[in-house]
Amino acid sequence: LPEIAHLPWEVLLPPDRRPWVENADHVIRRLGGDPGRPYRIFSPQPHHPLNLLILSPPGTSPLLPHSLQVRVETCPERTLHGLIQRAQSFQPHLVILEGTTMVRARQGFFMFEDDEGQPDPRTGNEIIAQGLNDCGIETLIIAGRPRGGPPPWSASALLACDLALGGIPVTVAWPDRVHDGTFLDPLAQGVSLDEALYRGHPAIRPM
Numbered sequence: 001l002p003e004i005a006h007l008p009w010e011v012l013l014p015p016d017r018r019p020w021v022e023n024a025d026h027v028i029r030r031l032g033g034d035p036g037r038p039y040r041i042f043s044p045q046p047h048h049p050l051n052l053l054i055l056s057p058p059g060t061s062p063l064l065p066h067s068l069q070v071r072v073e074t075c076p077e078r079t080l081h082g083l084i085q086r087a088q089s090f091q092p093h094l095v096i097l098e099g100t101t102m103v104r105a106r107q108g109f110f111m112f113e114d115d116e117g118q119p120d121p122r123t124g125n126e127i128i129a130q131g132l133n134d135c136g137i138e139t140l141i142i143a144g145r146p147r148g149g150p151p152p153w154s155a156s157a158l159l160a161c162d163l164a165l166g167g168i169p170v171t172v173a174w175p176d177r178v179h180d181g182t183f184l185d186p187l188a189q190g191v192s193l194d195e196a197l198y199r200g201h202p203a204i205r206p207m
Contacts (some may be wrong), residue, residue, distance in 0.1 A: 017055065050188055053092035055083055057099050061126045070188040078113040080122055080130055087135035094187075095132075101144035101155035107160030124162025124202075133167030139193065143174040172197065 013019060052066075055075045064072055075086045078099070087095065100111035102121065109121035132140075140163055142156040156173035164171040170193065183200030187193065 017116075051090060051092040052094045052096070052188075053087060053090055054096045055098060060098075068186075069190070078207060079115060080112045080120065080127060081198075083112070084130050084132060084135070087132060087137065091136045093137070093142070095137050096141045096143060098143045101142065101159060103155045103158065106158075108155045108160075108162065110142065110159055124159045124166060128163060128166030129169075132163075137168055138166045139170040139172065141174050142173045 020132070049069050049071045052070050052072045053075065054072065055078065058078065064070075073086065073090050075083050077083075077086075084099075097110055101113070102109050104121075107123050109123055109128070112120040112122055114120040140160075142159045142163075144156055160171035160173040172193075183196050186199050187196040191199075
């Protein structure tokens with residue numbers, strides 16, 4: 001069940017009473033699809049610069065990394081078609097989708113807009129069907145929550161799982177806006193994705 005598979009196990013308290021998220025040697029990774037496929041170890045980013053494409057919520061400015069090793073493009077149109085077009089032309093290594101997510105009938109949805117600016121919820125399968133997996137993307141981060149509500153771990157995780165099954169090599173479910181200083185900057189400096197996520201956890205872990 002999604003409600004079980006996508007619980008925030010990172011805050012689990014082992015016998016030493018330290019949450020797993022506080023130990024850099026403990027990494028919890030949810031794998032979907034064929035259980036026999038090779039286990040992937042995330043390597044440091046070899047890209048100089050790192051191409052980063054960000055889709056931000058309406059009326060907000062994206063949280064940009066401070067490193068000069070990153071080329072950043074934003075997607076002014078919040079339509080799925082606009083995202084695909086920008087990804088095809090820019091060929092980003094990393095895509096961050098920030099916005100509203102929700103769960104309906106045990107499926108995760110990301111809230112895009114249609115051509116008239118109206119809500120256009122799309123599942124991970126629908127996003128893949130438009131060709132996002134053919135844009136050279138290596139890592140995609142889903143960062144979202146419902147309007148006025150707490151971050152739904154299952155919504156972003158369901159989307160991340162569907163996108164990974166659809167061909168995106170690495171997908172990450174993040175409960176809120178990606179914090180630039182604790183995650184994006186280390187990633188831009190060439191540290192591994194696992195290490196960057198570990199550094200970013202204190203910004204989102206409940207105290």
